[in-house]
Amino acid sequence: MLTQEGRTLLSDIGDLNQLKSELNDLPAIDVRDYIVELPPERRAIAFRLLNKGQAINVFEYLPPEVQEELIGSLHDTHVCQIVEAMRPDDRAELFDELPAGVVKRLLQQLSAEERKATATILGYPEGTAGRVMTTEYVRLREGLSVGEALSKIRLSDEDKETIYYAYVTDDNRKLIQVVSLRQLLFTIPDVLIRDIASDRVLKARTEMRQEEVAQLMKRYDLIALPVVDREDRLVGIITIDDVVDILEEEATEDIQKLAGVSGGDEAALSPPLVTIRKRLPWLLGNIVLYIGAASAIAPFQKTITLVPVLAIIMPILANSSGNVGFQVLSVTVRGLGVGEVTPKDSLQVLRKEILAGLATALALGIALGTLSLIWSSPDERWVGLVAALVMAINVLVAATLGTLLPMGIKRLNLDPALISGPLLTTTLDALGFLTFLTMISVALKLVKGGAV
Numbered sequence: 001m002l003t004q005e006g007r008t009l010l011s012d013i014g015d016l017n018q019l020k021s022e023l024n025d026l027p028a029i030d031v032r033d034y035i036v037e038l039p040p041e042r043r044a045i046a047f048r049l050l051n052k053g054q055a056i057n058v059f060e061y062l063p064p065e066v067q068e069e070l071i072g073s074l075h076d077t078h079v080c081q082i083v084e085a086m087r088p089d090d091r092a093e094l095f096d097e098l099p100a101g102v103v104k105r106l107l108q109q110l111s112a113e114e115r116k117a118t119a120t121i122l123g124y125p126e127g128t129a130g131r132v133m134t135t136e137y138v139r140l141r142e143g144l145s146v147g148e149a150l151s152k153i154r155l156s157d158e159d160k161e162t163i164y165y166a167y168v169t170d171d172n173r174k175l176i177q178v179v180s181l182r183q184l185l186f187t188i189p190d191v192l193i194r195d196i197a198s199d200r201v202l203k204a205r206t207e208m209r210q211e212e213v214a215q216l217m218k219r220y221d222l223i224a225l226p227v228v229d230r231e232d233r234l235v236g237i238i239t240i241d242d243v244v245d246i247l248e249e250e251a252t253e254d255i256q257k258l259a260g261v262s263g264g265d266e267a268a269l270s271p272p273l274v275t276i277r278k279r280l281p282w283l284l285g286n287i288v289l290y291i292g293a294a295s296a297i298a299p300f301q302k303t304i305t306l307v308p309v310l311a312i313i314m315p316i317l318a319n320s321s322g323n324v325g326f327q328v329l330s331v332t333v334r335g336l337g338v339g340e341v342t343p344k345d346s347l348q349v350l351r352k353e354i355l356a357g358l359a360t361a362l363a364l365g366i367a368l369g370t371l372s373l374i375w376s377s378p379d380e381r382w383v384g385l386v387a388a389l390v391m392a393i394n395v396l397v398a399a400t401l402g403t404l405l406p407m408g409i410k411r412l413n414l415d416p417a418l419i420s421g422p423l424l425t426t427t428l429d430a431l432g433f434l435t436f437l438t439m440i441s442v443a444l445k446l447v448k449g450g451a452v
Contacts, residue, residue, distance in 0.1 A: 020049040028057035036066055044073035056085045064097035071102065080109045087161055088114070089134040089242065092121040120235070129213045130206035132246065133227045133236030138166040140193055142176055147189030149179075162239050165224050168197050173233040175201060175226055203228050206235060213238055214246045215339040254337055257417035286422045293318075293430040300437035307440060309376045313368065313387050317432050320364050321394035322425035328353055328402025329424055333416045336406060343411040350403045357399035361392035386443055390436040398428050 095103045117135040124130025138157045168177035177197035203226045204213045227236045335341040369388030376383050406416035
């Protein structure tokens with residue numbers, strides 16, 4: 001990792017030849033950090049100092065907006081060399097972020113082989129195994145011996161993304177077996193591949209969702225997973241570095257959606273306009289949603305006038321039950337996201353949340369009831385009992401909604417993170433206020449014996 005001291009030293013280097021030497025000796029990821037932190041007008045200069053191999057490695061690490069900026073700043077020949085040398089999956093990811101005109105120009109300048117590999121990946125829907133796979137893998141014919149397989153790997157598979165697994169196919173590229181490099185290295189050369197390879201091949205279909213692929217690889221501790229089409233033909237592999245990116249992407253998306261960030265893909269250093277575009281629609285929508293909660297209060301203005309302490313109690317009621325609902329929602333969405341639970345487990349999860357919710361409801365109910373007793377005038381102490389009861393009820397409702405809503409969404413094959421925190425808390429506020437004020441109104445009639 002490039003420390004702040006290291007960045008300062010690089011910034012102080014005035015000799016371009018010395019800077020070139022320093023940058024080419026650093027790990028690619030550290031050079032990436034250095035270039036990203038430079039002013040835009042200096043990034044292309046620093047990037048041109050990298051040798052070809054280092055430039056390719058660094059470019060793949062750069063954020064999409066910096067990649068696009070460099071493509072516009074560098075000479076076409078330099079750009080083509082870099083894009084041609086990229087991994088097909090990384091190239092496809094880059095093309096997803098670039099304007100259509102730039103993508104078309106770059107595709108035309110690729111070699112026929114790389115153009116076909118990129119077009120194959122781009123042909124699959126976003127978020128599927130086909131879209132995140134690489135077409136660089138080691139494929140062996142089933143009739144080869146171990147010695148022939150090792151020779152083939154040495155001669156033609158040096159540039160493949162991973163060689164830890166080799167995949168055995170028939171003449172139609174149908175995936176039959178898998179063999180590890182370890183098995184090949186410790187087996188007598190004359191032994192046939194088919195005799196040592198495993199027939200139990202874990203694989204993903206091209207249309208499988210990327211999060212399902214990540215869970216499959218995590219479950220079986222795989223560093224690579226073959227991807228096949230509908231005819232069981234081998235078309236690519238997904239590697240462990242892709243899975244790390246998928247898990248980070250899915251976690252980021254879920255967290256941001258729960259907080260009401262549109263798309264769930266806002267970066268911490270996104271431009272202000274992007275931040276506004278991602279957040280403002282949800283914030284404006286939340287105001288519309290909160291009209292429901294406000295509408296629940298509107299008919300009870302006279303009640304609030306008669307019992308002023310309600311104005312102090314209601315924000316605490318809303319905040320506490322909303323926090324309970326958000327906690328349950330976060331745990332449930334996370335469980336669904338990592339495959340820990342499925343909609344079939346709804347009742348089991350609900351039972352656990354209700355049992356935990358009973359203790360939470362009791363504690364929060366007592367806390368709010370006690371505060372209400374302290375704040376209420378002597379003739380309004382009954383408000384504390386109502387507040388405690390409504391708090392307990394709302395906590396149990398929050399636990400129920402926080403569990404069942406994402407489970408129901410998942411059952412419909414939609415993203416459970418669509419049930420955002422703001423949506424849930426606004427719903428709970430409306431229900432809590434309506435219940436609380438209705439019970440207060442009824443209690444007032446009983447206590448004061450008149451219409452409210």
